[in-house]
Amino acid sequence: MEAWLIPISFFSKRYFSINTLAIFPIAIYTLMLAYVIVTKHDSLSLIKFPKKALYFVLLFLLSQTAVDFFYFSKVKNDPGSPNLISGVFFGVYAVCFNIVVVALLVKFLISYSENAKYHFIKSFYISFCLLGLIVLLPQLLVVLTNFGSSWVNLIGRFFEERHAGRGDFYFMGSYTTTLRRINGLCSEASFLAAQLGIVFIPVLLASLKNRFNIFNGTRDNTGILNWILLIFVWIILLFAKTSTGILVIFLSLLIMFFFEKMDRKVLYFVLGIIAMFGVVAAYFTIQPIREIVNKYLLHKSGVSNRLGGTIGLIITFLHYPIFGVGNAYESYYLMKFVPKSTTNNWEFQDVFRQTGYPVQSEFFSFFAHFGLIIMIPFLIYIVRKILLAHNLKKNITNSRETNKEDLFHLTIIDAFYYFLIMYLCISFFSFGWFDNYYLVIFFFYLTVINNYANKRGIL
Template sequence: MVNFLLPITFFSKNYTNSLAETVTMVAFPVFLVIILLQLYRYPNRLKSIVPSKMAIYLTGFFWIVQLLVMAWSYGKTGETILTTGIIHSGIILAGWTVTVYVAWAVIQLTIITERDERAFLKSGLIGLIFYLLLTVFPQITVTFNLSFFHHYVNEIAHLFERHWRMHANYNFYANGSYVTTEGRVNGFEPEAAFLANLLGVVYLPILIGLTATGQKFWSWTKKKGTDQFLNVVFAFVIIMILFLAKTTTGILTAGIAYLLWAFWANKKLRWTLVWLAVIGVVLLAVAYLKVGVIHNTLNQFLFAKQGTDNRLGGTIALALTFLTHPIFGVGYGFTSYFILQNVPLSTTDNFEFQHVYSQFGYPNLSDFLGWFASFGLIIMIPAIWLLFRLLARTFLVKYRLSQLNLNEEQMAWHRGLIISFITMVVLAAFSSIFVIQVFLWPYLLMFFFYRKHIIRLEEELQQ
């Protein structure tokens, strides 16, 4: 069962916008079936998916506060296309709540031993290899104006690509797919930035953890050095794709991930990464000066990025929305109305604002500020406290590992997963400055996977 968990999440297409995205993806019924099968096979595991009293209390508190706040906001906004409405917001929020529970439950029921953990990560990385070969690499050829895969890319996009709601004269997928319309790589995600988040936040930390500890991971290789070489190459392939995705999120994520990789790596690998970085920076600087494509790409998505008015205006408006409703926020699904009340006029003189955002609603273009604006300090402070508490426990376990009677391979495995988890949290926190959607399946699965591993280590330390 564990082998299906991560690979199925690549198929991220949602089949209706009436519910939370995750419950309309193919992964949702698959996970429900896996949960039922696991309970049928191991009835004694039922108690492992019964939430604790604290979890129930916190969820109940969250819902009571949100319903009251959404009711207040609805009374202020009324029925308007600028918000999702109190009933629809409640339905979508219920879907996200179910998603969190299902992701936690499926990890609880399927990943019990270290063997399960290894199978979970191996199947995810193998699935990623096929995803890159069959989906991402053909898309890259299209971005280089090679027409050989043009029809193939459009066909698989028609079957599996997740789309935003589009409007007249504003359609990312008008030519058959995002790639053929926008000239940027997106996998099956709705935009290039979301592919960058998927690769950079979910999968790159796994390879950083494996290579930083130099452990034997793949059963079909004979030597540890071969493993290290393959995993390093795999990590560099992902970093290269983050650049080729032509998105600010991807470029910055690649840079931060590389710094974290060098920080965690052993001495030999660290020096290799430092020298490669120096060589890479020099070559990139020369290419920036001499190669038109590189020059234009770096200017367009990093140094002199244009068309940032809406992101700037939306970010300012979200901050103002939070500052004017700091305790309770404005409720899930209602930020758009308040963004339009607070957005600076100087950022509204563009087609996207005038013909889309002002008429159909302004999306949260910064998830971090969006969470504070939606939920307020009353929800965000406990959430951040719980996350920092888990991180503190993780660092404590990391430094107490020497107390366990472990061989070198087991020690490397535990240290590698801890490094991967911390790296993922840092990259997710950075990406939340923009848009990341952390409640999608791959992020939740990885979070609960790492969390369960930390809890297992804590239990072993107490024995």
């Protein structure tokens, strides 16, 4: 069953109005968890919920419910704010339910069998290759040549998540055929860039660093498979034509340089210099490259709205630092606090005023939404997991001999570090922070690290 966790998470299209519960994965994950509880009841100790986690969930629910009820009367007429039922019960409670189900399911499936983590990784690679062949490669062909539009539109019609309030993104059948940008099955290109950067690239980079083919569990000095996949991802990110994609490429290059062993740092540095000059030359000589930079990276309205939205979130947090303003009503406060100088563009005037101001920075939205009462315990939890991963890695590297199992876990630990780096940096932009593929891979890392730390007597 663990092999299905990642591929199921790709199908994020919402089929009715209740956002979190409307998507395919949470229904399947809930059924899978119920099946596990019924058929594996003798092993339910594997999914025992820690008391501290239970207290945190209760604190989250109580604080967010109280905040949403308190602020509802102020923002109920704002165009971007939901009603109390969809805001609280199908916003806060549904998100919490989704996270808990995924956490318990991943913990059990990965812990139940010693080979489960290897099955998960094999499925991880196979799922990405299938996504690339069935979805991403056809979209790339459409962007470059317009060949295969009917197939891309068919996939888009049934499986592509749609961005609320932006029907102009999809009026030709799909996001890709309309805007000539690659978006995978996500609602827009930047969300695909976040998905590739947070979910897939960390595993590829960690495998290359450790000279370990994590797919088949063998030492691999060339890393041909991972290099092919990484270069393919970079190409997809480039033709997603989004600043988030360029950020992901830049971050992956920095990670390769700073975390790589010394013998490859010089090579990567030289290649980086060559690539930098190549990009500059391409900007001045190749029209499509210049169009990508000017239209999608330096686009005035996009930069203004992102800057204004970020400033608005920071000011919102400073006004309501302890409890935040809730997970559903940020639009009202963004409209209130956004600098007026950043609102003189068509997107703000024609779209945001009618549909509400969307979150432009997830990082600052966490603090504005949830306040310090939630964010401080969560950050302490993350720091403790980083320290555990560090101690486990130190324990493994200090061993006299490093076997394949050790190399596998060293690779997972490095991938966990890169995951956190990518997530942190990308969170300064907007993406679906609680989408199921992020939850699945996050709890996979935590479960594998915890289990191996227990096995080696560190916990």
